[in-house]
Amino acid sequence: MTKADSNVDRIYEKLRKMAAYFELKPDARINESALSTELGASRTPLREALNRLVAEGFLTFQSGRGFFCRPLSPKLILDLYEARVAIETEIVRLVCRRASDEELQDLMEFLKSTEPDYDSCEDPMELLSMDEAYHMRIAALSQSNELVRILENLNDRVRYIRLVDLKYLRGKTPVSTQEEAQLSAHRVVLTALINRDEDKAVSTMRHHIERRRDEATEAVRIAYSQLYVPAD
Amino acid sequence: MTKADSNVDRIYEKLRKMAAYFELKPDARINESALSTELGASRTPLREALNRLVAEGFLTFQSGRGFFCRPLSPKLILDLYEARVAIETEIVRLVCRRASDEELQDLMEFLKSTEPDYDSCEDPMELLSMDEAYHMRIAALSQSNELVRILENLNDRVRYIRLVDLKYLRGKTPVSTQEEAQLSAHRVVLTALINRDEDKAVSTMRHHIERRRDEATEAVRIAYSQLYVPAD
DNA sequence: GAATATGGTACTGTATACAATTTTGAGTGC
DNA sequence: GCACTCAAAATTGTATACAGTACCATATTC
Known part of the structure; x- marks a missing residue:
């Protein structure tokens, strides 16, 4: 494809x-x-x-x-995260109204089945892929091709910073607790969706992304130092 | 520019x-x-x-x-409207937090000054331009270039249908009442923003756009008949 | 008569050439 | 040492040519 x-x-x-x-x-x-x-x-x-x-x-x-x-500035990255919030909260809202119980259960199975991989995985790139895959699977359930399309573009453009974030900022805390928080956010959103609790699902998704956004400025700084330094 | x-x-x-x-x-x-x-x-x-x-x-x-x-289908147009809802509700949320009282007052002045034009204007194209101009002015106050950029793209892609909507569907009701509703929605949003009532501003904007979205399928049908018929 | 083969036409995909423009750097004057 | 000038080099912008492919209409076969 x-x-x-x-x-x-x-x-x-x-x-x-x-x-x-x-x-x-x-x-x-x-x-x-x-x-x-x-x-x-x-x-x-x-x-x-x-x-x-x-x-x-x-x-x-x-x-x-x-x-x-393209330039790389904290402002631009903040804008991208903000756009992600706009898109993903609306996606969650639509999923809550449109996804069947079965689809949500399938997603829960998927989430459970990948949990061991999250725990064992040490490669930030792979972690990011799994996280993105999960978000895109939710997006697909919104049945809105346009929201999916926009989200794909935003993800592509913010990926490098997310990678740096994962590698240099959140690496400070142990992987287990760090990923636990991540996973639990995913679980909380999905559980809320299954319970058809739209407000809870939306606000959890919002905070899940906003937490990362708040680290973005620091991540950009690190990204710069990585880009303009001889390879490690 | x-x-x-x-x-x-x-x-x-x-x-x-x-x-x-x-x-x-x-x-x-x-x-x-x-x-x-x-x-x-x-x-x-x-x-x-x-x-x-x-x-x-x-x-x-x-x-x-x-x-x-590009193809033209009801589904695609619905998707575009849904994306607009996602973007514009988040824009309103950000404006509520970021715009100064002065900026909002300026916008209110702008809104008041264009009201006579709305009333007198009979050209759908011009009405649409004014409406878009207002929405883009709000968007600018969000201070998010990315949301502005996405909204511009969505507006461009949905414009023809909005035009048809304005011309053939909402033309059924008298222009005065029709535009009154439109204007009042604009006013309600802005007033809520001035009062820093985020929830009210967001939900009004949402319903303002969703109302149009619900007419979209019919508008697409009319659009087709217009496109494949000898010019009127 | 319907389905398939076939040749010609039209269109797309890409390399290349060359004109127009911008960048660079050496040289000159202050 | 600094700024300015100007010509050479490099780079972009666009037209054109041609090869490869898809499309279509006609012909051929069953």
């Missing part, structure tokens, strides 16, 4: 990953010729992919000067 | 308008050569603009077959 058949899709996927993880440094100018040879294609399809990424907020574009990587 | 300096920006803006108003019929295939000569440019910049529009949800793309206009 995410699999790209055409060439420009392939370039696009690759670039999106590069942009997501800031392999292209913030605000740096993109050299089209260099990048095109690096990716094994000519500038025409490359520019098509770059234009898509501009529209998605991964890159910026200045007429006559070319493409630039 | 919306003014495009470069050529691809010019093409992009023009195409976005065409797509917004379904001058390109739903699901129709786009002939790149024909369109490029029509727009007075070659296929290269045209395709760059088309790729941006794909990313923004105005067009779809199938590898090997080219670009297509």
Whole structure:
């Protein structure tokens, strides 16, 4: 599904990953010729992919000067988290009204089955994938393609910071308690959904995300130091 | 600001308008050569603009077959309205916490000053512009660029249906009462904001948009009949 | 007559060339 | 040492060419 058949899709996927993880440094100018040879294609399809990424907020574009990587600032990351709150709270609201008991029970099974993995997993990247997968599964139950679409975009753009957050900030507390809190939030939301307690589900989801948002500024600072320091 | 300096920006803006108003019929295939000569440019910049529009949800793309206009279905429009609810309720919440009394008073002045225009205006297009302008002014007070950005995209994509709604559905009731309801909703939200009554502001905004959403299915039906009928 | 093969046409996908513009850096004057 | 000038180099913007693919209409077979 995410699999790209055409060439420009392939370039696009690759670039999106590069942009997501800031392999292209913030605000740096993109050299089209260099990048095109690096990716094994000519500038025409490359520019098509770059234009898509501009529209998605991964890159910026200045007429006559070319493409630039997106900036990375605390304000921007806060904005992304705030947008996530807007989208995910509405998703929870819709799920509460639309999901069948069966669907919610399936999700609970999924949650229970992944709990051992959460506990044992030490790789932040993998933890993040599991967390995102869970959030996207809830999103799917909202039956709103548009909310899903927007959430995917927001997740992609905030992923690097979440990774840094997971690795350098929440690593301070033991993994077990840290993930317990995370898991319990997931459980509380889902339990509230099963009980059709909309207000509780919504407010728990809101606080779950807002807690992370409050760490974002610090995470951005660390992200910068990571990006502009020789690899560890 | 919306003014495009470069050529691809010019093409992009023009195409976005065409797509917004379904001058390109739903699901129709786009002939790149024909369109490029029509727009007075070659296929290269045209395709760059088309790729941006794909990313923004105005067009779809199938590898090997080219670009297509976006589909128009009741479900899709409902999704867009639901996303608007998500974004605008969160915007109102943030405005309630962040906007200064002065900013809110300014907005109230703006609202009062445009009321005569609402009453006298018979052109749906103009009414819609005024309504959107008001909503975007509130959005600006949220201080969240991301929410503003998403809302702009949603507005663009739902505009044609809102226009049809305004023209063919709400035209049934006298303009005066119809716009009164609209205006009063705006006033109620703003008054609640001034009183820092977050819950009231949020729920009023929610219902204000949901009321329109409920008319959407019918509006889509009418939109179809308008699009596939010789011009009136 | 329906289904399938086939050839031609039209369109998309991408490389490349070149013009236009911006950037860079050496040189000059103060 | 600093600012300014200007030409060379690098880079972007766009047209065009051509290869590859999908599409369509006609023909052919059962």
